[in-house]
Amino acid sequence: MAKEESGGTGVVLEASRREKLRKIIEMGIDPWGSRFDGQLSIGSVRARENEIVVGEPIAPPPPPEGQPQWRKPEIPMSGPTVRVAGRIMLQRRQGKLIFLTIRDWTGQIQILIGKNQVGEKNWELALCLDLGDLIGVDGEFKKTQKGELTIFASGLTFLSKSIETPPDKHSGLSDPELRSRLRYMDLVHTDGVMERMLNRTKILASIRKTLGGEGFVEVEGPTLHSVAGGAAARPFLTHHNALDIPLYMRIALELHLKRLLVGGMERVYEIGRVYRNEGIDQTHNPEFTMMELYQAYGDYRSMMDITEKIITGALDAIGKGYKIEWAGKEFDFTPPFARRSYFELFREKTGVDPADRDAVRAYAASLGLEDLDKKDPDVILNEVFEEKVEDALEGPVFVTDYPASICPLTKRKRSNPAIAERFELFINGMELANAYTELNDPDLQEELFRNQLAGQKEEDSMAKMDHDFIRALRHGMPPAGGLGIGIDRLVMILTNTTSIREVILFPLLRPEKFG
RNA sequence: GGGAAUGUAGCUCAGAUGGUAGAGCAACGGACUUUUAAUCCGUAGGUCUCGGGUUCGAGCCCCGACAUUCUCACCA
Numbered sequence: 001m002a003k004e005e006s007g008g009t010g011v012v013l014e015a016s017r018r019e020k021l022r023k024i025i026e027m028g029i030d031p032w033g034s035r036f037d038g039q040l041s042i043g044s045v046r047a048r049e050n051e052i053v054v055g056e057p058i059a060p061p062p063p064p065e066g067q068p069q070w071r072k073p074e075i076p077m078s079g080p081t082v083r084v085a086g087r088i089m090l091q092r093r094q095g096k097l098i099f100l101t102i103r104d105w106t107g108q109i110q111i112l113i114g115k116n117q118v119g120e121k122n123w124e125l126a127l128c129l130d131l132g133d134l135i136g137v138d139g140e141f142k143k144t145q146k147g148e149l150t151i152f153a154s155g156l157t158f159l160s161k162s163i164e165t166p167p168d169k170h171s172g173l174s175d176p177e178l179r180s181r182l183r184y185m186d187l188v189h190t191d192g193v194m195e196r197m198l199n200r201t202k203i204l205a206s207i208r209k210t211l212g213g214e215g216f217v218e219v220e221g222p223t224l225h226s227v228a229g230g231a232a233a234r235p236f237l238t239h240h241n242a243l244d245i246p247l248y249m250r251i252a253l254e255l256h257l258k259r260l261l262v263g264g265m266e267r268v269y270e271i272g273r274v275y276r277n278e279g280i281d282q283t284h285n286p287e288f289t290m291m292e293l294y295q296a297y298g299d300y301r302s303m304m305d306i307t308e309k310i311i312t313g314a315l316d317a318i319g320k321g322y323k324i325e326w327a328g329k330e331f332d333f334t335p336p337f338a339r340r341s342y343f344e345l346f347r348e349k350t351g352v353d354p355a356d357r358d359a360v361r362a363y364a365a366s367l368g369l370e371d372l373d374k375k376d377p378d379v380i381l382n383e384v385f386e387e388k389v390e391d392a393l394e395g396p397v398f399v400t401d402y403p404a405s406i407c408p409l410t411k412r413k414r415s416n417p418a419i420a421e422r423f424e425l426f427i428n429g430m431e432l433a434n435a436y437t438e439l440n441d442p443d444l445q446e447e448l449f450r451n452q453l454a455g456q457k458e459e460d461s462m463a464k465m466d467h468d469f470i471r472a473l474r475h476g477m478p479p480a481g482g483l484g485i486g487i488d489r490l491v492m493i494l495t496n497t498t499s500i501r502e503v504i505l506f507p508l509l510r511p512e513k514f515g
Numbered sequence: 516g517g518g519a520a521u522g523u524a525g526c527u528c529a530g531a532u533g534g535u536a537g538a539g540c541a542a543c544g545g546a547c548u549u550u551u552a553a554u555c556c557g558u559a560g561g562u563c564u565c566g567g568g569u570u571c572g573a574g575c576c577c578c579g580a581c582a583u584u585c586u587c588a589c590c591a
Binding site: 015016017096150176276278486489 | 516524525526527528539540541542543546547548549550551552553554559560561582583584585586588589590591
């Protein structure tokens with residue numbers, strides 16, 4: 001071979017594994033395995049501990065003449081014969097015995113391979129095993145002298161070779177970037193990751209069950225939009241070659257679901273990915289999962305009830321009570337959640353009358369907010385709200401009745417057109433859900449699409465004209481309630497996780513440079 | 516985008532005031548039939564992120580780049 005490229009230990013480690021790979025092939029065994037039937041989950045095997053029958057200890061035979069007694073009393077034991085499959089996590093060699101710890105997605109268990117018990121060929125194979133390899137094991141499930149639940153192997157099946165060196169067997173992966181990048185190894189080696197990701201799946205299933213039980217149907221809207229509407233966010237831009245048109249990745253589900261309301265799908269929801277071309281931090285990933293639902297003939301108050309059902313149902317699904325710990329604090333999700341009006345909270349937290357524009361403006365100035373001359377009074381009001389009120393909301397609390405001008409897709413209160421029938425659900429200062437009584441007046445909607453509020457940046461505005469959506473409303477959309485929940489954040493809260501990266505299997509990372 | 520910190524073996528980490536690099540795990544060889552982060556003896560493994568500079572001499576000091584983490588701003 002030509003001069004080695006500096007590879008160092010890594011090259012040596014791989015060479016050692018490839019040498020074993022070669023030996024396995026020489027033995028006539030496929031190092032990449034094949035179908036393997038009849039195995040039990042390790043968790044279910046461990047649950048069968050009660051089937052192990054323990055007999056009376058048998059005194060060891062007398063030692064040879066002049067030798068001290070060295071054998072321990074033998075305890076006869078028998079247990080069920082089982083077959084399992086998993087990844088080798090630990091390996092302890094002890095002469096003619098090999099102890100392995102293998103893991104599948106339900107747990108870990110110890111395997112004992114004895115040279116004189118397993119047969120020559122299996123022993124030869126066992127000597128070629130590396131940490132990280134996948135094997136199948138047949139054997140009797142019982143205990144060692146130390147009481148460790150163990151499968152005493154009678155047969156080994158090689159299922160797949162691992163060429164890469166696994167992380168440190170004790171400390172695992174700790175670098176946050178590596179954990180996301182090598183998520184496959186993070187799932188294997190970091191405690192709690194598998195459980196959290198599976199809990200995410202359970203939460204999603206629970207939401208579908210809850211909504212199904214309420215008569216909602218799940219649909220799939222388009223993710224490629226020619227108008228990226230329904231939210232205030234910067235979209236990703238892409239292009240369709242055959243049509244030669246620019247397209248945006250969707251930033252919300254809203255406008256197509258409402259079209260379906262027009263079409264007569266009276267209770268409709270979608271759980272799907274949306275894409276926002278914005279910053280990345282502990283609570284933001286460029287692609288994330290939204291749940292939006294729309295209920296004909298409902299309003300934002302109906303949405304509060306459903307929100308509570310979704311959250312408590314999800315807590316039930318992952319086996320948690322309604323009082324949970326998150327970010328070091330306790331939150332009580334026992335319904336009904338608190339309901340507080342936006343204006344009342346504003347007055348309470350700032351001491352300023354939200355209706356007094358000059359006072360609000362003076363207060364904003366005292367907070368150091370800038371460009372007040374150029375901003376709509378409601379934009380200023382909301383900036384103060386976000387600054388002084390939102391972060392202080394422990395929750396869970398429904399904040400209700402928002403200033404209408406910052407809610408261009410929301411129906412106004414009949415008694416006061418300056419107030420929108422909207423709520424947001426906050427927990428510990430974080431927005432978890434957002435709901436409206438949906439605006440279904442096409443003329444007003446068209447006007448609101450045209451009016452970008454003073455002081456709003458274009459990309460932060462929802463003022464994006466969607467002519468087809470207006471046309472749909474002109475055909476008549478039932479009065480309705482609509483709700484959006486950020487699924488990733490919900491999972492974070494329910495699984496006591498403070499980083500969104502910990503609840504997304506493959507968060508966006510800068511591409512790695514190879515070679 | 517601003518600020519702070521970090522970048523040393525496959526993984527996890529040490530390397531005071533500058534003197535050409537260390538441990539544990541993993542690997543290789545040996546001993547061991549009830550271990551369990553096994554143990555013991557031995558061996559091998561490094562362009563100290565990259566590029567400049569200062570210096571007789573740089574992992575360490577200076578400048579720059581790149582990357583990551585945390586944080587602030589923006590957004591959900």
